Amino acid sequence: SLLTAMVLDPGAWDVLLCENLYGDLVSDLAAGLIGGLGLAPAGQFGEGMALFEPCHGSAPDIAGKNVVNPCSLLLSAAMMLDH
Numbered sequence: 001s002l003l004t005a006m007v008l009d010p011g012a013w014d015v016l017l018c019e020n021l022y023g024d025l026v027s028d029l030a031a032g033l034i035g036g037l038g039l040a041p042a043g044q045f046g047e048g049m050a051l052f053e054p055c056h057g058s059a060p061d062i063a064g065k066n067v068v069n070p071c072s073l074l075l076s077a078a079m080m081l082d083h
Helices: 002-008 020-034 071-082
Strands: 041-046 049-054
Touching: 002 020, 041 071, 049 071
Parallel strands: none
Antiparallel strands: 041 049
């Protein structure tokens, strides 16, 4: 399956085009391979425009502790500048 192949060789793909449900599964797996959603940047590309944003989850383990990890935000900004 694709998810098994991604675990075995995550660098084999540059782009994956998936429907919403499957894209969510693939993106969660890919984020897990690099350490979690808090480290994953995101970019959506359309004709003549692009949107960049940090990926995020609920992070219940740090909720209410007034802490933040800006890695996803900074990586998304770097993607935007590179674009």
